[in-house]
């Protein structure tokens with residue numbers, strides 16, 4: 001059976017690669033795409049999304065731009081990557097952009113798609129939860145139309161990936177950008193499946209992975225993967241603040257092939273106060289979330305490489 005999936009992403013390299021892979025999953029039907037300008041810029045993020053759909057999808061999908069803004073901005077050096085993906089020749093060969101841009105803001109677009117889609121939709125969020133929090137405030141009736149939320153965000157370990165002044169380093173960035181949005185979503189009854197740093201840490205971008213894609217570059221889909229990941233720094237000697245992991249791609253792969261990972265149920269809360277803004281923490285009085293904490297890395301890389309090889 002095909003899964004209906006609405007995808008909200010924040011225009012990073014792995015967000016855009018995730019969109020590409022979703023178009024290649026036979027049992028997934030994308031009902032819409034929202035772009036929020038968190039870890040990337042809005043215009044190139046929406047354009048790149050439309051071009052990826054044009055080039056790789058076999059059916060039509062609308063793209064909507066968000067007007068949400070977060071509390072803690074991402075470093076602009078990271079956000080610049082959106083321009084690189086949008087400018088890749090493989091996405092610009094035709095010189096056209098045919099995928100429809102919705103006149104609605106992303107959160108309203110999601111409300112509309114959830115309500116008009118038959119049955120329940122899986123939400124995939126690979127950036128902050130701002131658009132979902134706003135959608136729940138404006139149209140609480142959508143809760144019944146949501147199968148579950150699959151989200152790249154958070155960690156229950158002591159160390160996150162935010163290295164910013166006035167922060168203690170315990171948060172993951174997608175929560176930190178808009179901690180109250182995450183808290184709002186956690187206050188709902190939606191089933192939440194979190195792909196946390198615990199598992200994404202096991203899938204860094206490495207030189208070996210890049211080499212594999214380079215050697216297979218004659219396949220257009222693999223060439224696209226290789227070109228996208230040429231824009232970001234791999235893990236070589238030690239982790240730095242800019243080391244790239246396949247965070248969102250793992251989250252997306254989890255939708256297509258859940259048996260790649262191990263999950264456990266945790267009770268937790270979102271902290272919103274300085275200096276731990278955006279920290280997700282275990283708590284007996286918290287809400288239940290399912291956490292992806294482990295992945296078979298080789299099987300994951302084989303899966304996404306195979307998906308990319310199917311491109312026609």
Ligand code: AGV
Nearest residue numbers: 012014078126173174241242243247
């Ligand atoms: O925290 C991971 C999230 C994912 O959704 N993003 C990147 C992924 O799209 C933020 C982020 C953390 N560290 C980064 C990030 C880095 N070194 N470069 C770019 N983005």
Ligand code: CA
Nearest residue numbers: 012015126127
């Ligand atoms: Ca992201």
